């Protein structure tokens with residue numbers, strides 16, 4: 001899930017003052033920001049109270065199912081069209097993807113109410129860790145399911161580095177070196193560590209990323225069709 005944290009309230013106020021906004025509509029997200037307790041119903045109610053204390057009118061608020069889902073967010077904003085029209089700005093308590101989806105769905109200026117910090121694993125309630133940077137060329141098959149790109153602070157594919165001491169990381173000194181963990185798990189599973197993990201294909205991470213599953217399926221179907229036809233000729 002996308003991990004978010006509250007944005008400095010003074011930045012939010014500066015954004016609203018920048019366009020002379022007095023009335024604000026709030027939107028949250030029923031998925032990641034709700035789990036992270038940054039953009040669910042309680043957080044929207046708290047933000048509404050904070051804005052009212054600061055002299056703003058809150059015309060309403062809504063928590064859609066998934067803020068980054070264009071169809072769902074358009075539907076949600078259509079349901080609240082009157083409250084949004086009565087607002088000078090929309091403040092979104094979701095990740096940046098959700099903020100952009102709302103900005104594509106309404107005609108009012110849209111501002112982020114949170115900071116998006118990383119793609120995270122939920123370790124337990126309220127505790128999140130970054131384990132993957134969505135690099136598009138995964139090496140977990142070679143590294144026993146431990147990502148060196150993310151969990152080694154230097155992002156080294158091959159390690160340990162010269163700073164590792166007694167199994168511990170030289171950067172995050174309270175943590176075990178990621179490469180020590182990788183080698184131990186591989187050994188425990190009777191697997192042989194790769195001599196060298198080859199350089200990654202960074203072109204797989206060109207921005208902005210996009211993926212159309214429909215297009216992929218069409219391409220696969222065309223390939224299957226070509227193979228079948230080739231086999232017959």
Ligand code: SF4
Pocket residue numbers: 131132133134135136137138139140147148149150
């Ligand atoms: S190598 Fe690491 S960053 Fe890349 S996809 Fe795999 S887990 Fe994610």
Ligand code: SF4
Pocket residue numbers: 151152153154155156159160161162163164165168169170171172176177178179180
């Ligand atoms: S000690 Fe290990 S985890 Fe820490 S920076 Fe060096 S290789 Fe990476």
